[in-house]
Amino acid sequence: MTHDAPSTGALHGARVVELGSHLAAQFGARLLGDFGAQVLKIEGPQGDALRREGPYVPGAAHSALFEYLNWNKQSLQLDPAMPQHAHTLAQLLQGADILIYGLGPAEAAQAWNWTAQALHQRFPHLAIVAVSDFGSQGPKSHWQGGDLVLQAMGGIMSFSGLQDREPLKPGLRQSAYCAGLNGAYTAMAAYFHALRAGQGSLVDLSSMEVVASELVSVFPAYSLAGVVAARRSAVQDPLLSGEPLPVRDGYVTLQVNPLYGPERFAQLLGEPRLCDPRFASQQGRIDHAEELRALLHACLAQRSGRELFEQANEQGLLSGVLQSAAQLMECDHLAQRDIWVEAGAAHGAPWKLPARIAHLSATPVALRQPAPALGSKPLAEALAEAAAASARRAPAHAPALAPCAPPAPLAGLRVLDLSTVFAAPYMGALLADLGAEVIKIEAPKRLDQLRAGGFGYLVDNDPGEAGWNRCSTFQMLNRGKRSLVLDLQTAAGREVLCELVAQSDVLIDNFTPRVMRGWDLPYEKLAALNPRLVMLSNTGYGSTGPWSEFKAQGTTLEATMGLSAYAGYAGEAATKVGQSYPDFLAAWSGMSCIMAALVHREKTGQGQWIDLGMYQLGAMVIPEAFIAVQGGGPDVACRGNAEWGAAFSGVFPAAGDNQWVAVSAGRAPALAQLLCILDLPAGAAAQQIESACRAWCLQRGAQSAAEQLQSAGVAAGAVNDAGDLLREPQLLARGFFERVDFGGDIGVRALIGRPYQWQGAQVGIRRRAPHFGEDNAAVLESLQLPPERVAALRASQVVSDTPLKPPQLRPIDIASLVARGTIKTYDSRYRELSSAFPSSTTYLKTFTHDLLCLPRAGYAKRTGP
Template sequence: MANDAAPVKFLRGINVLDISEGVAGPFCAKLLADMGADVIKVERPGSGDLMRHEGPFLNELSDLEMSPSFFFFNTGKRSIELDMYKEESKSTLHKLIQKFDVIISSDTDSTLSEHDLGFEFLRTINPKVILTTVTGFGSFGPRSHYQSSHLISCAVGGWAQLCGTPDREPLQAGARVTETLTGAYAAVATLLAVQGRNNHGNGEHVDVSAQQSVLAGAQMPTLFYEYQGLLPERYSSVGSGAGGAFMLPTNDGYIGLNALTAPQWVMLCDFLGRRDIAENPYYDGVSWRNPDHRIEEIRAIFQEALKDRTAEELFHEAAAWRVPFGLVPTLSDLFELPPHKERGFFTELVHPTAGPVAIPGVPFKTTAGEFEIRRPPLLGEHTDEILEEIAGTSGDVAAAASLKDVNDLPLSGLRVVDLSMFFAGPVGAQILADAGAEVIKVESVQRIDGWRGAGGESDSELPSWESSPYFNWVNRSKKDITLNLTDPRGQDILKELVRHADVVIENYTPRVMANFGLTYDVLKSIKPDLIMLSLSGFGAGNSWSDYTAFGMSTEQFSGLSHLTGYADDAPLFTGMTGGDLYSGLIGAWSLLSALNHRNLTGEGQHIDLSQIEACNLYLGDLMATWSLSEIDPGRMGNSRFSEIPQGIYPCANNRWIAISCATENQWDILMAELGVVDWKVSTVHDQIAAWTASKNHVELMDYLQALGIPAGAVMNGPELLADKHLMDTGAFILQDRPILGEKHYPGQPYHFKLAETVGNMRAPFLGEHTEEILLNLAGIAPELLKELYEDDVIGTIPIAAR
């Protein structure tokens, strides 16, 4: 696109009222603003959003316009000063509601209803309004009123149970990634509701839970227990992989050694000159699921091999072997990563008070044009112009007859061809499938989805490739066909499917689709309005484009690993599935935004998403902090930027509880419970631990929350599966798979009041729908099927298993 061309706005014409505070709601609104929506942020007169008071500030000088967190989470918005809960403000607020398409709140629907802002009342003012509520535990269920924080979400969502080392307390993930993750889910769910309204014309209440958002990323505790009866503990010093994955020191920093599959494990050992480890029966069965003393022996051996090497030379050499090593950059390092610089990922915004500030930009390129990210607003900067815009709006109550009680599924009628494998691409496609899209997953008998071989039941009568908890979770609601895309016949069939599709998703390195002869230009010539999403590790068009990446390495490259760990120790894995979920969710955000653009223009496009860019977006507030003040918090354990301590403390039966006071009043109540008058940072954690040590962690959570103290039990798999709040709010989806039987899988962490997501069709068997799709959609003659089977263009049994 020419430099002087107007920026593209995928969400132009969509008006958003952001009445939220904290992180998740504002991040949701920011993602909509960055795609071109007109977002108005409502702030308290005089003092503004609470985040404006959040440091760290440059030279410790507090200023309402200098908060790096506010800067990042509020780009592209306009600001109006308005006390929403005062009687004299109601007329103005009602006029805004009548004019706006979407309202984003960080309060539950019941809390909003106390102020005449609940969904049912909003519908009387604007029947087409979409209300998105983003809270710690959702708007419904027995714990909907509980207070939350990043630390608490890590605890109650299953991450803390996996993060850390077995000999120490559980840990929160670095940055505030649970809150940004929740915000990204909220943006996706809001766009689903927008797409649904485009189809049926009705409003919607979208309710998003931080606990369930974290649960979606920490499927391991629940799925391990469902499938194998295992209780995975903290293995974050090991990571997830076929034989183990490690972050180890080199002579100039840390490097991530990531072996996700058995062949990668052998290549990793070969690369380090230790094929003997891969071939030694003594190490058989060693993996992140069984991190016994042998893992530590392997760590020591690998450490010796790395000690005299630099991280960067190891990374590039391993890339030539197709082994996905990962650098572990600091915040300052991230600004200098070659792919980020070559793709122009970071954008510098000039603020009237803060000056130039560099932050993560849009993590994808598109053939539709370039985006413009605008600086955040000054407090009340747009009050007068907004009031003038709504001056002619009545704010009157709408006719009740226009209201509807049931909506169609948001993406009914949309068809998606899903070429992606493992997690990042499939989770994006799953979001579309759960919302009603027909998703056709394409594998081949030559190369099945790699997640079909991960973590299945060893004693199952099903073949191993049909009993993987991860594949079965992330591929529900999809159909499955097999096509050998190296065969011209397979390519031709794929092209015919594309002719009838709206979206194609793939997560190969850029060279692969070119090798298949299935580039965007080729597919566009068949279906001009096609939207194609490519999610490669490093994005296209840079010097690292053809390097292999997996979830663990993208988590390392994001900066999150650098920020996760004990303050006195090495970087750790967060304990979940690495960067894949973050990338897939951002991929869904980009796709849904592109669909809105196609609704407006009729234009398709190619989205070139970089997974390491997508993952870095989740800690953009810390990137802004570095840009403004060159402060890198590093690994903070369970601490945060606050004078009020927080932590995870031992309870009875080797269980744990997170306590995270947000205000001095909450802290005073806690100290009173402990009987502590004068507390000191050096001793108070021990005092809290002594008080919690004999108590049941769940009962203590409920007790503290009743006192108004934010707290969360550190939950494991069976506790999550049996949790009444999660059960009552439909957090799990029950699916019956032949032979395996019924299993519970985490559902989407958002719920539509008027149109629930589908999410009830079990994951497909390999090639289960091949004949149906080829005959009915691709138009293949029945007599050709036998030839295609015989030549392994299609099939139901992997060649490697014959």
């Protein structure tokens, strides 16, 4: 394998032990290795089963997927049946900093018989992340999972697919890779906490909750407005839904937005009929969808998808082009972003696999060594290294934080959030949950689209006196933050920002690359003010490469980054699944990069710039497609609800209105159990099993069918919608939803927390989303600005307590949306259910005092490494 020259990496010096075969755990541990950690993979006598899954990397003795998930690791064989090896593992853990624990409850009992909780008690210094399908606790912790069941129970499928067909899951194995990203960032957050506080943590991560965490718009629409999302209608707006439109050589997506309508595409395509007033509004385009679609098909039929995509984006329009794995491997932009590494070269050309999650200026992500041969790490060497690391570890000490500081991993850090809409604001919300003070910098003249009524509903469908403070998705993605309204279009506003940067730890922006340069605020200038600053720029295509200036949105990126090519009904055309899926990949990837940079800064005092391009993240989560096309076989294409590697799988209607159950018999024993339940003989044909399973499910409720199948060892789960999730026993038992006091007429409501339970630090939602400009005075006071300067900022409207161009927000006709199928239903009980649900974690306190009494982590507390 060819790989990068050795470099230190952000996690240089961190020692990681990986225990267990869960796919998400392997991916998460590999990401830690990419960031520079030393990762020791513990394998049993037969080795990880994934080694033998094929196809094989040229010249290697293991599969390509094993290579992808296990480079930058070492392999040590231990036999759990040998008592002395249990002692050996204990010695290794004593010398480790992080444990990635991928043993499910049944696997743990059969193997080492050490639960994650027991390891947390025995090794209190360790940052432990336990990854499983449903979490290690709760009434369904023992259930069988897999991507199909997790996507169903996690809620994504309730609004994916077409209304007149079965719900549809995302392509390939997205839940595993998303859980791996969450495992990586939480492991680094726990390690960062251990470096500062001298104590370890246990993070119990649930893959089902990772999927449910993608409902950042769908769930608050329910808990704050009673709206239950629907699957896509057969009649959609072709210019807003992300619908792939056929061109001469494939498909493109075209996207209007609040700044422009179809007239811009009329000019691009030379088709004046697109300016017809009937197509000017979303409702008009829905009412005349067939006519509009026919018009688009006619004027696109002879266009090249790639050329049209580039022309549209060069004119500032939102457009995507549907790309497969083979096309991504030929993409000039990805090549210039240097995301590929080569795997294997002994027999023929090496394979290309995606490797670089982002560009970190001081500590580049690197492939330092290929996946290890089984047992290639000598035991004596591993034990000697562990002993030396254990001896070097400083004794536990009290955290060097203010006495009033909450014991949170990021307590004392200040984050400046300059972003809007989804991915980057979600990072800010998660950083706030981890204890950072997050200041949302808002523009006085141009509101965040989430405040202006985009991507959500008004709380209780009532604009009140200030509707921009009542938008449902904004409440989810900006919880825990403070709001400072600052006009960065002015020199005075940018001067205040620079003073904030000098007192801050992290800055997040999601402008196109030209914006910060145009304001003369590149990272180099900000770093001169504060060398410890960690800055993340989240853009659609990254800051370099031929597409770097292109604008992007989730609906257009899904196609371009390769996700849509593998998401659609089996054997049919590609489609869009879920809602803004690229934003979640970016949020969790960004969190991983920020935490890696903070760990590096904690050890060295050096900040850095993170260049996160969302486009390149799509390749990271479809490795099976790259392996298929390079392994000599056909591309995997759209597989519908087929579970990867399962003997039988599908989604079937259950008794009741719009009730569905996902069923997946992964291997032969589970298939035998399913055949027994269905009263079918061994060797029954797939079509026969499908017909029998459909008839069996129709006689039962979805929850009842799932419980009966699970009790027999067959993975199954109901397709939950947002309302179902709030009643889901597993989520309630684990405290996945948190009670947040919104005050006034809203009161206490439920919001999605995070997909993990954290022992060893206080992690949670600490306050509602801020009202527009409500923290102006407090934040400016923290800068100790002279009163006359503050007065001047307000007089010139550089700082404002209210929007200078307030949106006209009105109640929505919910009944008509239900009648048209735009939403599934309206649940009048939502307010009572959302405010009264049981929760194990409740944060209803005022956060301002806690924030103001904390020292800035790198300033009042320390001035050097």
